[in-house]
Amino acid sequence: MATTETAGTEAPGAPHEAAFPPFDPGTFSSTLVWLALTFGALYFIMKRVALPRVEGILQTRGDKIRGDLGAAFKMREEANQAAAAYEKTLAEAKAGSQALAQETRTRVKTEQDAKRKALESELNEKLMTAETLIADKKASAMASVGQIANEAASAIVQHITGKPADMTAIAAAIAAAKV
Amino acid sequence: MAAEQGIDPIHQFRIEPIIPIHIGGLDLSFTNSSLFMVIVLGLACALMILGTSGNALVPGKIQSAAEMSYEFVGNMIKQTAGTEGMRFFPFVFALFMFVIFSNIVGLVPYSFAVTSQIVVTFALAILVIAVVIIYGVMRHGTHFLKLFVPSGVSPLLLPFIVLIEVISFVARPISLSVRLFANMLAGHITLKVFGAFVASLLGAGAFAVIAPLPLAMTVILTGFELLVAVLQAYVFAILTCVYLNDAIHPGH
Numbered sequence: 082m083a084t085t086e087t088a089g090t091e092a093p094g095a096p097h098e099a100a101f102p103p104f105d106p107g108t109f110s111s112t113l114v115w116l117a118l119t120f121g122a123l124y125f126i127m128k129r130v131a132l133p134r135v136e137g138i139l140q141t142r143g144d145k146i147r148g149d150l151g152a153a154f155k156m157r158e159e160a161n162q163a164a165a166a167y168e169k170t171l172a173e174a175k176a177g178s179q180a181l182a183q184e185t186r187t188r189v190k191t192e193q194d195a196k197r198k199a200l201e202s203e204l205n206e207k208l209m210t211a212e213t214l215i216a217d218k219k220a221s222a223m224a225s226v227g228q229i230a231n232e233a234a235s236a237i238v239q240h241i242t243g244k245p246a247d248m249t250a251i252a253a254a255i256a257a258a259k260v
Numbered sequence: 261m262a263a264e265q266g267i268d269p270i271h272q273f274r275i276e277p278i279i280p281i282h283i284g285g286l287d288l289s290f291t292n293s294s295l296f297m298v299i300v301l302g303l304a305c306a307l308m309i310l311g312t313s314g315n316a317l318v319p320g321k322i323q324s325a326a327e328m329s330y331e332f333v334g335n336m337i338k339q340t341a342g343t344e345g346m347r348f349f350p351f352v353f354a355l356f357m358f359v360i361f362s363n364i365v366g367l368v369p370y371s372f373a374v375t376s377q378i379v380v381t382f383a384l385a386i387l388v389i390a391v392v393i394i395y396g397v398m399r400h401g402t403h404f405l406k407l408f409v410p411s412g413v414s415p416l417l418l419p420f421i422v423l424i425e426v427i428s429f430v431a432r433p434i435s436l437s438v439r440l441f442a443n444m445l446a447g448h449i450t451l452k453v454f455g456a457f458v459a460s461l462l463g464a465g466a467f468a469v470i471a472p473l474p475l476a477m478t479v480i481l482t483g484f485e486l487l488v489a490v491l492q493a494y495v496f497a498i499l500t501c502v503y504l505n506d507a508i509h510p511g512h
Binding site for chain 2: 104110111115116117123126127136141145
């Protein structure tokens with residue numbers, strides 16, 4: 082090392098009592114040798130042990146930070162994708178349910194319409210038969226009304242007059258009253 | 261160690277052997293200066309290695325400090341010397357750590373500021389310039405000399421410009437080392453002078469009343485010196501980057 086070569090040029094004289102200590106050449110040789118030893122040791126320890134270790138620590142930390150940041154970004158991306166997928170599924174489900182509801186509603190409506198129509202026509206039919214029945218009954222009733230009136234009138238007349246009534250006069254009178 | 265010399269503000273820079281070692285006529289003693297270099301080495305390693313031993317994904321306090329130092333120096337190099345300058349990252353980082361820990365440890369009372377020794381700062385500056393020259397020549401060969409020849413200068417002025425560039429290049433290790441050394445030396449002397457002033461006022465009878473004034477000054481200066489300690493380490497490191505940038509990209 083360059084530090085030691087100046088050591089030989091200095092006179093290894095006796096201690097100079099009067100000399101200003103930093104300029105006392107008597108101490109130069111020992112100072113320089115110990116400086117060379119300690120500084121050389123410091124240099125090699127720093128170079129071989131300390132600095133690679135600190136570099137390793139900083140490297141590891143830098144890698145860790147970069148890795149964690151990368152993982153965080155990736156996770157955020159995944160979360161965004163999951164959110165998008167969820168939104169999509171939700172929208173699809175909504176659309177599906179709406180379509181299903183609509184379909185069901187129309188199906189139910191057509192079924193009910195059909196049922197209602199069938200029921201209505203059945204009822205109409207029954208109504209019609211009932212009406213015809215009523216009309217028949219009424220007609221037959223009305224037909225027998227004359228006979229009942231005849232009989233009632235002849236009985237009344239017989240009771241009042243005490244002799245059998247004139248059936249033709251009664252029939253004429255009833256026909257007159259009927260109208 | 262300051263107590264025996266009383267108020268001598270220079271005594272704190274004295275280098276005293278702790279374990280005398282002499283090899284081949286050279287004095288290689290383990291001194292207080294060496295001790296604090298080892299302490300600086302230990303503290304820097306503790307911060308960077310023990311602090312990061314947890315290897316935590318979320319850093320604790322010490323690991324944060326280690327990571328901040330790493331990124332601070334790394335950004336400094338990238339901004340001044342570009343990404344190519346990152347090949348000098350361990351070198352600049354070691355320099356920055358060594359200087360900043362020396363400066364801060366030196367502020368602790370009764371400790372020793374390694375960077376208040378001109379020989380230390382000059383050796384570090386020479387090391388920087390040596391790396392610049394060796395790398396520049398290895399990378400660019402003679403093209404590296406273009407560093408001294410700015411483009412777009414009229415031929416008439418060129419010799420003077422080249423002369424100035426050479427002088428400024430030669431002055432670099434001097435300015436780099438003297439800046440750090442002088443800042444630390446002056447700061448420590450000032451602190452010591454004010455501290456000693458407190459002590460002598462306390463021992464001067466009635467004048468002890470005004471002793472809090474220099475004490476307050478010492479407190480303020482200590483905060484200021486902390487700023488200088490960090491700032492000078494930064495300046496040393498960033499100038500190293502600027503010079504290394506010259507080696508990577510010679511020719512303005």
